[in-house]
Amino acid sequence: MKFKQDDASVAALRNEIAAFIKTGGALGDKERSDKFNKLSIALFKIQFSAIEGYARYCVKKGVTPDNINDYLQIPPMPVSAFKSDDIFIYSNDDIYLTFKTSGTSGSERGRAYFSKTGAGLTSLAIIENAKNFMFPDKIDTHFLLVAPSPKAAPELTMAFGITEVMKNVGTLGGRHYIGPSGLNIDEFLSDIKKYENEGAPVSIIAPSFAMVVILDKLAEKNIKFKMAPGSRVLDAGGFKGRSREISRPDMLRSIEERFAIPPQYCINALGMSEVGTQYYDDNLKNHIAGVTAPATKRNPHWAKTLVMKLDGAMNYLAPQISSVKGALVHFDLSNFDRALAILTDDLGCYKEDGFEVCGRIKEGDVKGCSLTIEELIKN
Amino acid sequence: MELTSFYLPDIFNGHYKTGAIEISRLGSECGETGCDDNAGNIKIAAHELKDSFFTEGLTRFYENAAAILGSLKIKDIIDTLDCVSRQFLDRDNPDRKMAIEAISAITGFSKESAAKSIELEFSSSLKPEMIAAVINEFGSLEILDEFIPDARNNRRSRALPAGPVFAVSSSNIPALPHLSIMRAFLTKNPVAVKTSFDEPIFTPLYMHAFRKIKSPLSECAAVLCYKSGENAGYTDKFIDRANVIIAYGGIAAEKYFAGRIKYPKKLIMHPHRLGFGIIGEGALKDKPAARLDELARSIALDAATFDQRACLAPHIYFYCVEDNENITDFIARLMRAFEYYEEKLPPARLSGADNFSRRAFLDSLNFEKGVADIYETISKKSAVIDITPSKFPLSPLNRVLFIARYQKPEEVLNIIKPLDKYLQNAALCVKAEHEKFWFDALSKSGVSRICAPGEMPAPTMMWRHDGIGALIEMTKFCDIEKYY
Numbered sequence: 001m002k003f004k005q006d007d008a009s010v011a012a013l014r015n016e017i018a019a020f021i022k023t024g025g026a027l028g029d030k031e032r033s034d035k036f037n038k039l040s041i042a043l044f045k046i047q048f049s050a051i052e053g054y055a056r057y058c059v060k061k062g063v064t065p066d067n068i069n070d071y072l073q074i075p076p077m078p079v080s081a082f083k084s085d086d087i088f089i090y091s092n093d094d095i096y097l098t099f100k101t102s103g104t105s106g107s108e109r110g111r112a113y114f115s116k117t118g119a120g121l122t123s124l125a126i127i128e129n130a131k132n133f134m135f136p137d138k139i140d141t142h143f144l145l146v147a148p149s150p151k152a153a154p155e156l157t158m159a160f161g162i163t164e165v166m167k168n169v170g171t172l173g174g175r176h177y178i179g180p181s182g183l184n185i186d187e188f189l190s191d192i193k194k195y196e197n198e199g200a201p202v203s204i205i206a207p208s209f210a211m212v213v214i215l216d217k218l219a220e221k222n223i224k225f226k227m228a229p230g231s232r233v234l235d236a237g238g239f240k241g242r243s244r245e246i247s248r249p250d251m252l253r254s255i256e257e258r259f260a261i262p263p264q265y266c267i268n269a270l271g272m273s274e275v276g277t278q279y280y281d282d283n284l285k286n287h288i289a290g291v292t293a294p295a296t297k298r299n300p301h302w303a304k305t306l307v308m309k310l311d312g313a314m315n316y317l318a319p320q321i322s323s324v325k326g327a328l329v330h331f332d333l334s335n336f337d338r339a340l341a342i343l344t345d346d347l348g349c350y351k352e353d354g355f356e357v358c359g360r361i362k363e364g365d366v367k368g369c370s371l372t373i374e375e376l377i378k379n
Numbered sequence: 380m381e382l383t384s385f386y387l388p389d390i391f392n393g394h395y396k397t398g399a400i401e402i403s404r405l406g407s408e409c410g411e412t413g414c415d416d417n418a419g420n421i422k423i424a425a426h427e428l429k430d431s432f433f434t435e436g437l438t439r440f441y442e443n444a445a446a447i448l449g450s451l452k453i454k455d456i457i458d459t460l461d462c463v464s465r466q467f468l469d470r471d472n473p474d475r476k477m478a479i480e481a482i483s484a485i486t487g488f489s490k491e492s493a494a495k496s497i498e499l500e501f502s503s504s505l506k507p508e509m510i511a512a513v514i515n516e517f518g519s520l521e522i523l524d525e526f527i528p529d530a531r532n533n534r535r536s537r538a539l540p541a542g543p544v545f546a547v548s549s550s551n552i553p554a555l556p557h558l559s560i561m562r563a564f565l566t567k568n569p570v571a572v573k574t575s576f577d578e579p580i581f582t583p584l585y586m587h588a589f590r591k592i593k594s595p596l597s598e599c600a601a602v603l604c605y606k607s608g609e610n611a612g613y614t615d616k617f618i619d620r621a622n623v624i625i626a627y628g629g630i631a632a633e634k635y636f637a638g639r640i641k642y643p644k645k646l647i648m649h650p651h652r653l654g655f656g657i658i659g660e661g662a663l664k665d666k667p668a669a670r671l672d673e674l675a676r677s678i679a680l681d682a683a684t685f686d687q688r689a690c691l692a693p694h695i696y697f698y699c700v701e702d703n704e705n706i707t708d709f710i711a712r713l714m715r716a717f718e719y720y721e722e723k724l725p726p727a728r729l730s731g732a733d734n735f736s737r738r739a740f741l742d743s744l745n746f747e748k749g750v751a752d753i754y755e756t757i758s759k760k761s762a763v764i765d766i767t768p769s770k771f772p773l774s775p776l777n778r779v780l781f782i783a784r785y786q787k788p789e790e791v792l793n794i795i796k797p798l799d800k801y802l803q804n805a806a807l808c809v810k811a812e813h814e815k816f817w818f819d820a821l822s823k824s825g826v827s828r829i830c831a832p833g834e835m836p837a838p839t840m841m842w843r844h845d846g847i848g849a850l851i852e853m854t855k856f857c858d859i860e861k862y863y
Contacts, residue, residue, distance in 0.1 A: 053746035060745065060753070078739045081746035310731030312738035312759070327735055343739065361732045 001049050002091045005117045010089075013042050014117060017302070017333045021124055025132075025301045032301055039333055040071035043340050050089035053081065054339055061314065072306075075314065076329045076341035082110030082274055087338045090115050099157040099273035112157070112273045118337035122276035123164045125334035129300050130165045133280035134203070134267055136288040139230040142195055143174025144188060146206030146214065152179070157273040158236060162205045174203070183210065185217055192225055192259075201230035204259070208235040208268070212246055215254045225259050232265040232284065270297060270357055274342050276334035277303045282354065296354035303332040305355045307348055322350045325358050382481055383424035384579035384604035386586040388597065390443050393429075394436035400425040400604075402485055402579070421484060423580070425604065433616045437571070437601075441543040441620065444569030444599040448540070451595065453513070453523040456564050459596055461506035463588045467554070468501050474584050481580040482553045488686065489725035496553035496685060503840050504561055512840040513565060516851040523567060526859060534860035541645065541855045542568030545621035547614075547636075549628055550578035551688040557585045559625050560600045566853040571601045571617055579604040615639070623647065623853050647852050649845055652690035652803035653771065656681065656832055657791060657817065659809030661702035663709070671704060672712050674808060677833025678780070679716035681806060683761070684836035686727045687776040691804045691828075691835050694774040695781040697791045707752075710763050710782055714754050717761035717778065726760040726778055733777070740775040751784075771798055792820055799825035803845060806832040 003010045017039055024032055045065040048055050054077060058064065061075040068074065081087060082101050088094075094115045101110035114122060135141075143166040153159045159176075166174050177188045195202050206214065211233070218224070233255055246254075252263040264287035271278040283295035299305050307317045307326040317326055328348040331341045347358045384400060401420035448456075467475050475497065482493040513520050517538055521527050526535040544563045548556035556574060560582070563570035574582045582602045589597035605613055618624055618639060625647045626636045633650040640646040656678065663671060681693050698706055729737065741762055744750050751765040761778040771794050772781045785791050795802060802825040809817055821829055827846040828838060843849065 057742060057745035060742075077746075078743040080739060080743040083743075084746040084748060086746065086748075310735040312734050327739075343742075345736075345739065361735055 003046065003050055003089050005090060005094055005115055010046060011117075013039070013046065014121060014336055017043070017336065018121055018124055021121075021128055021300075021302045021334065027301075036302070036304070036333070037071050040074065040331060040340060041068055043333065043336065044068065044071075044074045047089055047339055051087060051339065053084060053086055057081075071304075071331060071341075072316065074331070074341045076308075076331075076343035077339035078343045079272075079274055079345060080110070081339075082112055085111065088113040088115075089337055097160065098155055099160070100155040101273045110274070112338060115337050118276075119160075121334050121336050123168070125277045125300070125302065125332075126161050126164050127168045129278060129280060130169055132300065133282060133285050133298065134165070134232065134234060135169055136285045137230065139201055140170040140172050141201045141203040141230065141232070142172045142191075143170075144191060144202055144204045145174060145176045146178060146183065146188070146204065146210045147176060148178040149176045152176075158207065158271060161271060161278060162234075165205070172200075178210075183213065185214070188214070189223070192227070196225045196227055199228045201228045201232075203232050203234065204261075205234045205236075207237045208251075209237070211235045211251065211255075212244060215251070215258055216244075218258045219254070224257065227259050227261055230265075231259065231261050232267065233259070233261055234267045234269055234280075236269040236271050236278070268295075268297075272330075272342070272344065274335075274338065275330050275332050276336075277330075277332045279303075279305065279330075279355075293352060296351040296356060298354040302334060303330060305330050305348075307350055307355065308343065310361070317350070319350050325349045327361060328355065328357065381424060382421065382477070382580055383583050384574065385424070385426045386583035386600070386602040387426065388440060388444075388599075388601060390440050390598065391432065391436045391601065394432040395429055396427040398425050398427050399423065402576075421481065428603075428605075428613070433620075437616075437620055440571075440601060441569045445540070445543070445567075447595045448564065448567040448569065448599055451567070453520050453565070453567075456567070456596065457506055457509045457513075457520075459589070459592070459594045460504065460509060460561055460564060462592060463585070463594075464501040464504045466588055467497055467585070474588060478554070478581050478584050482578060485580065486550060486553065486578050487728040487730070488553060489727060491724050492684075492686065492727065493553045495724055496555075499684070499837050500552075500554040500557065503837065504557070508840040509561075509565060513850060515841045516848045517854075523565075523854075526857075529858075532860075534858050536856055536858045538566070538851070538854040538856055540566050540568040541853055542566075542570065542623050543621050544568045544570040544623045544625060544853065545617040546570055546572045546625040547627065547632070548572060548574050548582065550575035552685050553578070554581050554585075555627075556582045560585065562625075562849055562853060564596055564599065566850050568623065568853055569599050571603065571621070573614065573617065574602060574604045576604060576606055618644070625649075645852065647847060647849070649690070651801060652845065653773075653798060653801045654681075654691055654693045654804040654806075654835060655771075655795070655802075656693050656696040656806035656835070657809065658696060658698045658703065658709075659788075659807070659813050659817065660699040661810050662699070662808050662813075663703045666704075671709065672716070674832060675709065675712035675716040676719065677831070678806075679713060679720050679761075680833050681835040682778055682780045683717070683720035683724050683726075687774060687778060687780075689836060691838065692776070693780065693804075693806060693835060695768075695772055695783050696806070696832075697783045697785050697794075699786065700784050701786050706765065706782065706784060710754055710765060713763050713780075713782070714756060714761075717763070718756050721756060721758060721760060726758075729777060737775045737777055737779065741779065768794060770794060788816065788820065792824065795824050802826045804828045804830065804835050804838075806830055806835050808832050 020035055048058055048065050058075050063073055063075050095113045096116040097114040097119050099112045145162050147159050147162055150159045150163050177184045252266050255261050255266050264283055267281045267284055269278045269280045279297045281295040282298045286293050306329045308329050309315045309317055309326050317324055325347050328344045328346040345361045347361045348355050399422050401422050466472050479490050479493045483490045519527050522538050526537045528535050546559035559572055560570055572582055586600055586602055607614055623645045624640050627649045629651055633648055636646055636648055678696055700706055744753055744764055749767045754763045764781045766781050767784045805821050805826045807817055807829050828842055
């Protein structure tokens with residue numbers, strides 16, 4: 001049964017989750033945990049009712065709305081399920097945004113649908129999280145977004161997310177530097193130079209591979225900037241063969257050398273089209289708080305990331321076991337329209353009180369699912 | 380005998396050093412803390428090639444081996460190959476026992492599956508099968524020894540080796556790599572074989588069997604094991620010195636060899652292939668239950684053998700819902716058959732990543748349009764998916780079989796049509812009056828072998844693998860004609 005966005009029960013739960021995103025961080029541990037559990041189960045019941053394939057899957061796992069009392073019982077939806085067209089609690093008329101997934105195995109890409117109200121909830125989650133992890137010092141910066149605008153790339157989740165941050169965090173705004181003909185490096189460098197001269201702090205946000213391209217161009221021309229204190233860099237995503245791959249320490253060294261932005265102000269984030277929330281490294285937050293600890297990806301209070309054993313039996317590793325890798329599962333209350341629990345094919349492990357992404361889970365070469373029909377035909 | 384990853388005839392002495400490598404023992408027993416993919420290592424002997432291996436050793440080897448093979452009669456070669464095949468069919472043979480243990484440990488295949496694979500490979504590699512294969516392609520045995528009169532065409536003909544041969548093996552079917560050596564010997568070609576790092580054990584064992592019986596054929600094949608990524612130049616050097624290259628592998632391997640091997644060298648490539656079966660309209664009508672159970676077992680056997688990792692194996696069985704047993708009833712028979720084979724041929728152990736991927740694949744099918752239901756055995760190690768597909772569904776292998784509903788033959792043909800380059804084996808269970816239609820349609824669709832359900836994993840040696848005459852491609856002919 002598909003819902004309508006203004007159904008009373010749906011709207012009430014959405015509002016309750018929005019309130020939790022805004023204020024839940026101030027609750028005590030137990031109260032916050034209980035609230036997360038309650039909201040998760042309530043949201044699961046809606047998603048179970050509205051998404052036929054998900055319901056079938058949950059029933060196969062022995063879980064129904066009638067026998068669940070802990071969010072850990074919620075069967076996480078495999079990311080590959082997004083290749084089907086039915087991962088949405090509303091009818092297709094309510095699709096407001098569609099983000100293409102990056103693809104897991106093979107070339108076929110999935111689609112993550114967002115309603116207008118769902119996009120609003122996602123935006124709220126993105127903004128609150130960015131304030132917490134990217135701007136814990138509450139400094140106002142100029143945004144330089146090495147990404148297309150949402151209008152130019154409506155199916156790109158990163159374009160949406162970072163533009164929401166630019167529009168809603170601080171007052172200075174900024175601009176996008178990827179246009180129809182690719183990266184506008186000259187304009188980017190010109191604006192960077194201007195802010196350097198003005199002594200105005202900036203936030204450079206770029207996909208990781210684009211950051212490498214920029215750093216390489218600066219190195220090629222031996223250009224160095226001395227950006228104002230408080231400037232920061234956020235990179236996200238991997239290299240995916242679109243630039244040379246460099247290690248994290250090498251990237252941080254290059255950023256410091258070319259922009260005079262210290263490593264404490266360089267944050268990596270994990271984002272997925274299928275998941276509303278982005279997961280930030282906590283190094284800047286720690287730095288501002290005077291805490292010395294290795295950078296680790298953190299969950300905001302409305303999301304939890306668990307590491308699932310690879311045994312196929314849907315068992316989670318205990319959080320204290322950090323030496324073993326497994327599949328990352330994200331529980332995210334901002335995933336209102338789709339499924340709040342997502343089973344990724346990212347390999348990861350627990351780290352400190354957060355988690356670390358260690359790569360992709362890859363099956364062996366001889367296995368059939370390493371191929372898709374599209375690949376065969378294309379070949 | 381200690382386990383080794385290579386076999387080099389004495390002529391290579393001085394051109395390599397012996398070292399050791401550690402091969403991972405595949406074990407995905409998942410405990411409380413996670414899956415341990417590396418259940419210890421197996422230390423095996425390995426080679427370190429000196430520069431002189433290629434500058435001197437390989438050339439001398441090929442010359443020496445060509446001379447030996449040229450001096451042998453084809454019947455003697457067949458007798459020797461038959462003798463070695465029978466050794467591997469002898470269940471008391473210690474080398475066979477060692478091979479089964481090692482293959483199982485390294486690849487994850489159950490011992491029963493490894494043994495079954497050896498049985499299948501060598502029972503189709505006996506003297507009668509070899510003779511039939513040679514005659515099938517050449518018309519006679521002696522044509523490989525000398526000029527043979529061809530009275531009908533008023534000429535004499537001889538088939539000569541086109542090699543030397545360089546063969547690159549895969550690891551997906553235990554004992555399969557022996558076939559490249561056997562075919563090379565049957566065409567009197569010296570051969571160097573690069574084994575897969577994922578299963579380097581069997582091929583050296585096979586060649587040691589020739590040495591044990593003091594056969595001169597023991598000097599005619601070299602078996603090497605190296606990682607292409609770390610020794611990219613090796614493969615190039617082997618290709619440079621060979622005239623015929625046989626290669627098994629995936630899309631990346633296919634692209635590499637297709638780009639690297641140019642005329643007049645010859646490439647015999649066996650890349651990814653897709654198998655399937657068809658249960659035709661009315662084929663099961665009025666059949667007794669015992670016959671239906673037998674058919675279900677045959678289908679399960681096609682999928683259980685080699686854990687579906689062979690190109691021969693079916694991804695899908697098309698099932699005509701018109702005038703047949705109800706499909707869910709037939710799937711129930713299939714599930715019982717899969718349970719039976721889990722006992723008889725236990726499924727392979729999977730790595731954590733493979734295990735996860737297979738599970739995620741099955742779970743995601745719940746969301747796929749066209750999937751009516753997903754059936755699994757109690758252990759969840761075998762699965763059947765009831766589907767009405769819009770395109771050819773690819774199995775993640777390891778005993779995941781699609782049963783695809785159809786009503787009209789055109790539905791099947793439309794689904795397989797875009798894959799004509801990749802089709803290979805098709806199992807057919809149709810009424811007699813429909814056979815001709817399917818034989819014609821499938822052959823024109825790119826299928827290179829049609830058989831009955833249950834026979835997919837066991838082609839005869841006469842089968843023209845991927846439509847290619849495997850032996851004849853490794854020879855060149857000389858005809859004497861208009862000579863008075």
